Amino acid sequence: MKRNTWQREAVKTALSERGDFVSAQRLHADLKQAGSTIGLATVYRTLTDLVSADEADALQSPDGENLYRACSSEGHHHHLICRNCGHTEEISAEAVEAWAATVAAEHGFTQPRHVVDVFGLCATCSAATSA
Numbered sequence: 289m290k291r292n293t294w295q296r297e298a299v300k301t302a303l304s305e306r307g308d309f310v311s312a313q314r315l316h317a318d319l320k321q322a323g324s325t326i327g328l329a330t331v332y333r334t335l336t337d338l339v340s341a342d343e344a345d346a347l348q349s350p351d352g353e354n355l356y357r358a359c360s361s362e363g364h365h366h367h368l369i370c371r372n373c374g375h376t377e378e379i380s381a382e383a384v385e386a387w388a389a390t391v392a393a394e395h396g397f398t399q400p401r402h403v404v405d406v407f408g409l410c411a412t413c414s415a416a417t418s419a
Contacts, residue, residue, distance in 0.1 A: 295326050295330050295334060296334050296337070296338075298319060298324055298326055299315065299319070299326070299330075299331055299334040299335065299338070300334075300338065300343070300358070302315055302318055302319055302322075303315065303335075303338070303344060303356060303357065303358045304358040306318075306357070306358075307357075307358070307376075308357060308373075308374040308375060308376055309345075309347065309349075309355035309356065309357045309369060309374055309376055310355060310356060310357070310374075311353055311354065311355055311356075312328070312331050312332050312335055312354070312356065313328070315331055315335075315356070316328045316331045319331070335356045338356070339356070342359060343358070343359055344356050344357060344358055344359050345357045345358075345359045345367070347367065347369075347403070347405045349407075350371070350407055357376060364385075365378050365379065365380055365381070366378070366379050366380075366381045366384060366404045366405060366406070367379065367405045367406070368406050368408065368410075369405060369406070369407050369408075370407075370408065370409055370410035370413055371407050371408065371409060372409055372410070372413040373410060373412070373413055375410040375412070375413075381404065384402070384404050388400045388402045
């Protein structure tokens, strides 16, 4: 277990306060704007540690950037993420688990692991683009 340093607490707090997925660079900029002296490398290291400890989720955005979010569910889960505003819903997806196991078995693979994140437009952004 990692020790609790002021840097770790600062990153955890900033991540929790956001509520949406954010890049390490954006989180670092937010912390700096709030007066923190934390370095970008420390933010990256801390985010990696939080993901390893299941205290944060990480995903790769459609443009390839790693994004992070304070984890609000325990265990394996998936996300619906708005491409426009970043609003995120955590979803349990048993059907995805069954599908992954079936596809893997059909191709002779065992012990399948997967990452499924669905990007789209949330209801609010969909309504705004329709108006």
